[in-house]
Amino acid sequence: MRIVVMALAVAMAGAAPAHAFKPTRTVEVVVHTGPGGGSDLLARAVATIIEKEKLLPVRMQVVNKTGGGGAVAAAYLAEKAGEQHTIGFFTGVWLTSPLTSAEAKVTLRDLTPVARLVLEPALIAVKADAPYKTLGDFIAAAKQQPGQLKQSGGSVTSRDNVVRQLLQKATGARWAFISFPGGGERIAALLGGHVNMMVLEPAEAGEHIRAGNMRVLAQVSDQRLAGFREVPTLKEAGFDVPAVPQVRGVVAPPGIPAENVAYWEDLFGRLARSASWRKFLADNQFEDGYQDAAELAKFYDEFTARMRAILQEAGIKTVR
């Protein structure tokens, strides 16, 4: 009898940690973009999929804490130390903003890592009537007229500019980078012929390619994407630069119990395996970037170190 009880207790203890914590009220999901921004849309899609797959007993509510390239959202999460019903969706910018902004005091290191979810590959595209047929053509043209060709993109710490910096360093070519805060404006600038090239996500480019308005020169990815079998990767095109992905994942406030971390890790692990999630990734041509909390922490350091070097090389003052 005693043995049975003990065995039961052991069995329960074994099963318990993953389920010791269960959210009892609406989970607040913090994102750093306004409604309609990349993180906001991903968080809302995740909330919809989690609801559809019935992975969470409560609802998820997206909260927009915009500003400072993620700094405001990160600080908000840090303030919520110990809060059990709050999580946040981060992107690479949460790692790079503290490098350039003195006020962005909270880094991802100060929050609790949960999971990395998505790696977004990118395409290097030009307008369909541009003379460049390959990335080599573009680089050669940029070398011939240094600083005359233009690329549209996000802020200087964005992935777009990182790809440019890496390519410039590898080839010695030089071209201008024009920042447009809105994704729509970047595409409009390319289609209007005001810039010569841009780095954009496959889902953004797909329809413009199909309509014959854009041509893809190369893909910023290690393997060829399913939708772009005929387009070479950077390496295949002859440019040995790392394929910098846009990274997206989940963090929690600092100081939450270990079983809570386990619960979130388990939830997003199950999400990453679900059929709806697979379909979502395929529809958007995202790469599955799933990593658990331990791997994610290691990823932070690698990514931050690489970004610091790139920013310094670009002549941008880093504060950390």
Add this chain to the structure above:
Amino acid sequence: MDIASGLLQGFAVALQPTNVLWCFVGVFLGTIVGIMPGLGPPATIAMLLPLTALMNPAGAMIMLAGIYYGAKYGGSTTSILLNVPGESASVVTCLDGYQLARKGRAGAALGIAAIASFIAGTVGVLGLMLVAPPLARLALAFSSPEYFGLMALGLAMVVLLAGRSLVKALLAMLVGLWIAGIGTDPFSTTSRFTFGRMELLSGIDFVVVAIGVFALGEVLANMEARDEPKALPVPKGLRNLLPTAQDLRDCRFAFVNGSVIGFLIGVLPGAGSTIASFISYGVEKAFSRRRDQFGTGVIEGVAAPEGANNSETGGALVPLLTLGIPGSGTTAILLAALVLWGFKPGPLFIAENPQLFWGLVASMYIGNVILLILNLPLVPLFAQVLRAPAYALYPAIIGLSIVGVYTVSGSLFDLALLAAFGLLGYVMRKLDYPSAPLILGLVLGGAMERALRQSLMMSEGSLSILVSRPLAAAMLSFALLILLIPLVARLNAWRLRVMEEEK
């Protein structure tokens, strides 16, 4: 497919009973969202997005678009009645709308806002239906130097928003431009004027400044009056509450101006409805025969901006539906919704999904009619608000302002800012500084800075890019012309005086 058969097909979709219902739900929600200061269409549409996953896409799109354009109707209500801008696009409406209310003409102002919204909203849909694809191509010709020209044109409006002193107006505008610079540098992501405060990293929200300077400043200035303030006059009888035939005649030009300017600016992905409303107000005033009365309560000062912010909606849908390019937060969410429902928004969207496009267009005609029917009877109801005595009205305005600001950000820091800007508004009134130029600088500052810096990046630092492109040059010269108006007026006055003396 030609337009007639497309539209016919569209009405077949939009007139299905469930879709009419969704249209009604959308515009009704939109009206409420518009009336509530703070809560805007992007937040509302984002909240409803998960619900639409279960709906038929046509019905869902009709409803979400209904919220988008419906909110533009409601936005004027609190601007006119309480000097509290309900949406950023309704700030300009405060200038003459609130003065009309103080004269006992709140009903006329609310009524004309609804009528102008209806006319311009319908024109916007017409534009979307008739000229969308060619206009979208034209919008692509617009880039940073052209945006700079447009913003300069907008800033030149300061001349028209100035009260007695142009110097004071320019000073107020500079403060507005400075406030726009607070926050994070959009290109290098370094911080500016944040004084080490994390809360300032996201910049100062336009709504906080507008509500503080307009609503709180007004309340503070009114409370100072020694004598017991009397409730504002509200005429009795429905007929006296609606715009008169004379009002409608006065607004003939405003209807056209608002509709056309709003739609054209809406088509540009980098502009927006706030800029549209400011520019149409400026144009209205520049061409008006009673220019000197603007700001004291002229009815076309309400009709022009309210029309512009409604036809802007139709314009903003042009790049979204013909190119898959969103120009604002709201259209970005609509784009995401289309993707979520399995569509591929882009250059081929209309050709491949004619039912959805034409259904939406047709529903917008229906929605605008519903909005007019919904809003006109509300006019007398809302006008009664002003019967409230001062001791009830002023605290209500302060309460509404606080709730409005808190819904936007959920931050107590912003409430402190609201108080600070309320005091600023009060001081500006005392010293006779006009507050509209401050708001104008704040609205245009960010976009203007981006456009200028982008242009200079394109030209590697050469300013000639701003004048060497015909569209940009045309707009800059027009801006210069507007800036010269006061000078010409002064010269003219001087000439008249000399002639008088010579006689």
